[in-house]
Every structure is written in structure tokens, then in C-alpha cells.
Amino acid sequence: MKLCLNKFLVFFVIFVVNTSYANNFSAKYKVSTTGIKIGHFNWSLNINDNVYQTEINLKNSGIFSPLYKFEGSYLSIGVIENNIFKTQNYKQFWKTKKKTKIVKMSFDDYLIELKQEPIEEEIARVILEDLYLYFDPITSFINILNGEDEVNTIDGRRIYRLKKNEGEDGNIILKIENYTNIWADHKRNDLKKIEFFIEDDFLPYEIFIHFKERVFRLERI
Numbered sequence: 001m002k003l004c005l006n007k008f009l010v011f012f013v014i015f016v017v018n019t020s021y022a023n024n025f026s027a028k029y030k031v032s033t034t035g036i037k038i039g040h041f042n043w044s045l046n047i048n049d050n051v052y053q054t055e056i057n058l059k060n061s062g063i064f065s066p067l068y069k070f071e072g073s074y075l076s077i078g079v080i081e082n083n084i085f086k087t088q089n090y091k092q093f094w095k096t097k098k099k100t101k102i103v104k105m106s107f108d109d110y111l112i113e114l115k116q117e118p119i120e121e122e123i124a125r126v127i128l129e130d131l132y133l134y135f136d137p138i139t140s141f142i143n144i145l146n147g148e149d150e151v152n153t154i155d156g157r158r159i160y161r162l163k164k165n166e167g168e169d170g171n172i173i174l175k176i177e178n179y180t181n182i183w184a185d186h187k188r189n190d191l192k193k194i195e196f197f198i199e200d201d202f203l204p205y206e207i208f209i210h211f212k213e214r215v216f217r218l219e220r221i
Helices: 002-017 136-144
Strands: 023-033 036-048 051-060 068-083 084-096 100-107 113-118 150-154 158-167 172-181 191-197 205-209 215-218
Touching: 002 172, 036 172, 051 084, 068 136, 136 158, 136 172, 136 191
Parallel strands: none
Antiparallel strands: 023 036, 023 215, 036 051, 051 068, 068 084, 084 100, 100 113, 150 158, 158 172, 172 191, 191 205, 205 215
């Protein structure tokens, strides 16, 4: 009961009291797997009137940094309409020892444009122009946190639906449904599920990412 009341109060302050005021949220997380720290993760959300900007940055850190080097940034800018966060522009940067990948997407109610560096040589196996009310991954997370039960998502490589279920501890469990690879002729999905644990802030205090046989834990610091 306390959890539900806290979540309601957060939503009320953001969206009902006065959306002309700026609302800023930020959280820093330690990333670990099998009890070993491998990096850090920062997430921010800024709301001004009916415009939002959300950004995630992550980077390797800890004693295993020389072995597992990675760096990423994800930026989404959009508008809030009928209490739905709707992506307008999204940019993703991901770098490891072996590759650097950049994804850029533009939206109105449909996906307008998808660009990647290096340029994708495969032919899309999805009609991208038909994707209606799809969101980038960060905006999808925010819509789920804001009360949506399911959201259609595109990350530049895949399209899928995030479906919300509530766990026994009141945590939010996101299942991946209708998964399709855009550029590959297979449906292999290494991402099993994502769990959000919420307390008295809009952004989660803890996140579990179930990927392949590993669980990555993001613990707020």
C-alpha cells in the first residue's frame, strides 16, 4: 500500500499539479554481475512543459576494466501527449574493443528515419515505414514506469513489445514479446527479461537485466 501511494504521489506531482514547471530526475547506478562490479550507469530525465529529454550513459569500471571495455550513451528527446512520452529524436552510441556503433532515429507517430554507422548492408526484414507508435528503449521504459502496461519498441536492430507484469515484491517485470530482428533472418533473443524495483522516486532504485545466462544488477548509489 505504501509503495502504491508513493508512486501515485510522484506521478501526481509530475503530470497533474503543474506541467509548466521543470521536473528533473537523475540516478547513478553501480553495474555488477555475479557479484563483481563491471561499470557504472547514469540515467536522467528532464521535463519542461510537455517536452522531455532523457539520457543514459554507461562505462566500464572496476578491476576488470582492462578486460571488459565498453562505453555507451543513449539520448531521447520528445513530447508528452495524453500522458504518453513520444519520441521525436533518438541517438545511440555504443563502443567496445571490437566495434563502434551509432544509431539515429526520428519519429512522429510513425518511424520517419533510421540511420546507422557503419551503414547496414542487409535489407530490412521489417517494413519500417509501417511502424506506428513505436518508441526508443529509454522512452519505452519511462512509459512503463508512468503506468503503461505494454509498449512497442525499436532499438535500431530489433523491434519488440515490452509487456509489464507485477512481481510478488511489487517489482515491475518486463517480458519481451513479438521479437523480430530487423536485419537478420532469425528470431534469437538473448534478452530474457528486465526487472525494475521502485521506491519513492520515479526512476528505479534497482534494475535487474536477465541477458543470456547472466543477470546484470544495477544498484543505485
